[in-house]
Amino acid sequence: MRVGRIPYVNCAPVYGAIDRGVVPLAGTLVDGVPSALNQAIAGGTLDVSVVSAVEYARDHARYLLLPDLAISCDGAVKSVMLFSTRPAESLDGERVLVSRSSMTSVALLELLFEHVWRARPVFVPGDAEAADLAQDAEPCAARLVIGDAALMLRHPTHPVAVAHGRAYPHVYDLGSEWKAWTGLPFVFAVWVARRDIPVADALRVHGALIESRDWGLAHIDTLAADAATSCGLPARVLADYLSGLDYRLGLPYLEGLTTFFRRLELAGRVPAGRLEFLPAA
Numbered sequence: 001m002r003v004g005r006i007p008y009v010n011c012a013p014v015y016g017a018i019d020r021g022v023v024p025l026a027g028t029l030v031d032g033v034p035s036a037l038n039q040a041i042a043g044g045t046l047d048v049s050v051v052s053a054v055e056y057a058r059d060h061a062r063y064l065l066l067p068d069l070a071i072s073c074d075g076a077v078k079s080v081m082l083f084s085t086r087p088a089e090s091l092d093g094e095r096v097l098v099s100r101s102s103m104t105s106v107a108l109l110e111l112l113f114e115h116v117w118r119a120r121p122v123f124v125p126g127d128a129e130a131a132d133l134a135q136d137a138e139p140c141a142a143r144l145v146i147g148d149a150a151l152m153l154r155h156p157t158h159p160v161a162v163a164h165g166r167a168y169p170h171v172y173d174l175g176s177e178w179k180a181w182t183g184l185p186f187v188f189a190v191w192v193a194r195r196d197i198p199v200a201d202a203l204r205v206h207g208a209l210i211e212s213r214d215w216g217l218a219h220i221d222t223l224a225a226d227a228a229t230s231c232g233l234p235a236r237v238l239a240d241y242l243s244g245l246d247y248r249l250g251l252p253y254l255e256g257l258t259t260f261f262r263r264l265e266l267a268g269r270v271p272a273g274r275l276e277f278l279p280a281a
Contacts, residue, residue, distance in 0.1 A: 001027030004049025013216030077175030
């Protein structure tokens with residue numbers, strides 16, 4: 001089994017026990033940014049993967065959702081951020097750089113501009129990983145940054161923030177903006193299995209991911225300390241970040257997910273669909 005993993009800090013609670021050998025996985029982990037994993041599982045080179053929520057909505061007939069497993073927030077997410085030189089409402093016609101790494105974050109940003117900020121900027125796809133921010137000089141009025149790069153850019157003493165942060169006095173957390181707009185949690189990523197793989201194999205992977213997730217949630221401080229060495233952020237900041245995310249898929253989060261999908265469907269951005277989960281047997 002080929003199992004996709006996003007190499008961001010926010011995935012550490014799901015994969016941490018597998019990485020340490022605490023929980024065995026009957027498969028091989030394949031790393032990639034969300035958009036790369038979306039393409040890989042759609043193309044059949046992955047069997048099970050975490051994917052952008054929009055990837056499921058875009059092609060739900062290809063996938064089954066893994067129950068009780070997601071990356072979600074109920075309010076601030078802290079790692080999906082719009083950094084802007086001006087208030088979002090005043091960005092009509094301005095260039096907004098959007099990360100190529102995430103379909104869901106871009107789709108959410110488009111909805112927020114249309115329905116909340118009432119502005120129509122020019123969205124320009126670009127690279128916004130940490131290494132790109134450190135050397136990027138492309139002029140833009142605002143930029144959407146996700147994952148570890150967003151954590152770095154919003155932390156005032158990190159070198160990436162020192163180099164770029166002062167250019168963006170207006171900062172918007174997309175999880176908070178969605179919550180203020182709808183009153184609901186938001187689901188950024190889900191885990192899916194391709195429908196053409198044996199259910200028993202998918203269930204074994206699902207069981208390992210759930211067991212690893214439960215271990216990870218009980219060892220947030222350990223995971224944060226490990227991540228601090230690689231991304232240059234204080235362990236306490238990362239522990240607070242991970243503790244603010246939800247890795248399950250309870251009823252309020254399902255409501256948030258279906259509301260998001262319904263708004264995208266009404267906007268003509270995804271086809272009509274439904275949520276279908278991996279069966280128990």
